[in-house]
Amino acid sequence: MRKTHSYDRDIVALLVITLVTLSSWVGFEVYRAFTNTNIPDVSARLMRPLDPALNTALLSALKSRLP
Amino acid sequence: MAVDYKNSLARYRKYLQVAGKRPLFRATLFVILSLLLLIILVFFALRPTFTTIGGLVGDIRTKKEILARLDAKISNMQKMVSTYQGIQNEIYLLDEALPIGSQFSVVGNYLQSIGAENINLSDINLSSGTLPTEGLSEIGFSLSVTGSFSQIRDSLSKIENSRRLMSVTDVLISKNPSGILNANIKGTAYFVFENYEP
Secondary structure, three states: OHHHHHHHHHHHHHHHHHHHHHHHHHHHHHHHHHHOOOOOOOOHHHHOOOOOOOOHHHHHHHHOOEO | OOOOHHHHHHHHHHHHHHHHHOOHHHHOHHHHHHHHHHHHHHHHHHHHHHHHHHHHHHHHHHHHHHHHHHHHHHHHHHHHHHHHHHHHHHOHHHHHHOOEOOOHHHHHHHHHHHHOOOOEEEEEEEEOOOOOOOOEEEEEEEEEEEEOHHHHHHHHHHHHOEOOOEEEEEEEEEEOOOOOEEEEEEEEEEEEOOOOOO
């Protein structure tokens, strides 16, 4: 009777550990799916920010130089 | 009313003996089945569902970021277009300052024009060296100027103040036996190739 008792307790412990491991695995997999997106790479040139300020003073400076 | 500790303790001990003899498998059968069901549920149902949801949320987040950046870029481009329309007539100045292609002749003509003003100009050398095939590039030049100090200084000033971007890299001034100054000037003129990207 004592043997059965110990055996059943082991099964419960094993199942609990399995569940915890499985939950961790699922958690990490979800995190990986969240971070690794399947969007095709947008080229870095396209994503490069554009500064809208044009240095128009430069043109004035160039105009004053010798042609 | 006095509590009968001895009697209570005896009954509890008896209960423990009975409970200890009961098969744990029967007692924990539902717990084991519940855990098994939960494991199956997590593996076959929750895992793919949450993974899909996580992936889709990540995709949406990334796409939103890209969209925001592209929107900002479009907005900036619209501002640039309006600014560009205002200065469109002066863009030729940029082409003159930093032309596409070497345009040796422009540099040569400019250096010759320096010599047209009462100074003796000789030995203009233009050298491309090993030209790269892309990006910002440069032409080296050297010239020899003979004249007074102020004339040499004016020549240097004209080179540095030319609309075509040029820089003086080396100046060697010497005095010949007749007392006239001779300056050997070395410099660099710049240009870009069509595929130049800053």
